[in-house]
Amino acid sequence: MNERMKLLLIVPHPDDEVYGAAGTLMDLLGEGHRCGLVTLTRGEAGRTLGLCDGPEELARMRGVELRACLDVIGLTVHEQHTFPDKHLAEQPLEALVEVARGAMQRHRPEIVLTFPPNGSNGHPDHVTTHRAVRGAWESLPEGERPRLWYYASDTPPENEALHAAWLAPNLRRDVTHHVRRKLQAIACHRSQALSTVDFIRKFPERITEETFHEVQG
Numbered sequence: 001m002n003e004r005m006k007l008l009l010i011v012p013h014p015d016d017e018v019y020g021a022a023g024t025l026m027d028l029l030g031e032g033h034r035c036g037l038v039t040l041t042r043g044e045a046g047r048t049l050g051l052c053d054g055p056e057e058l059a060r061m062r063g064v065e066l067r068a069c070l071d072v073i074g075l076t077v078h079e080q081h082t083f084p085d086k087h088l089a090e091q092p093l094e095a096l097v098e099v100a101r102g103a104m105q106r107h108r109p110e111i112v113l114t115f116p117p118n119g120s121n122g123h124p125d126h127v128t129t130h131r132a133v134r135g136a137w138e139s140l141p142e143g144e145r146p147r148l149w150y151y152a153s154d155t156p157p158e159n160e161a162l163h164a165a166w167l168a169p170n171l172r173r174d175v176t177h178h179v180r181r182k183l184q185a186i187a188c189h190r191s192q193a194l195s196t197v198d199f200i201r202k203f204p205e206r207i208t209e210e211t212f213h214e215v216q217g
């Protein structure tokens, strides 16, 4: 149980694990490494596309979708938290930092992956998750800090504020060999079909090449 985890993802929403990292997870798991996922909210404030009524039903549906997605990826280590979706910024940051730090201390990952300072798309939950993970990471003694990776895109954001905080990728992983299984994993998040088409329209290259920004220590 002391075996060190390779990659730990800490993200706010069910589906944040899949678009930019599913192929990398498949690679690492296929090589026999342990990987893990921490999801901070149940995604109850997302779009329903008329598939269900109300936040509670959506949270349940997204839980089922996420499990199906993780089955396709082959990821078995998953912590689901119940912080309020869309309202992470209103939570005491220390509570979120504590969750991130606890997961890092339990799993001792070699790499932690989360959103960049601009949250990739500016979503307040993504930005808050970044702050929590960064805070937890900085609170660890220097010798115990994992490598810190952020989702990153070669395409600079059009929005000026997002652009100002944009970090270009300095790591890229070709995951073309997983493209079928990755698309299948993405498609498990049926209720979030609009996020899927938005991602594919904006970042088609990131389906087959996953790009990250590694924080330089």
Ligand SMILES: [Zn+2]
Binding pocket: 012, 013, 016, 123, 126
């Ligand atoms: Zn998200």
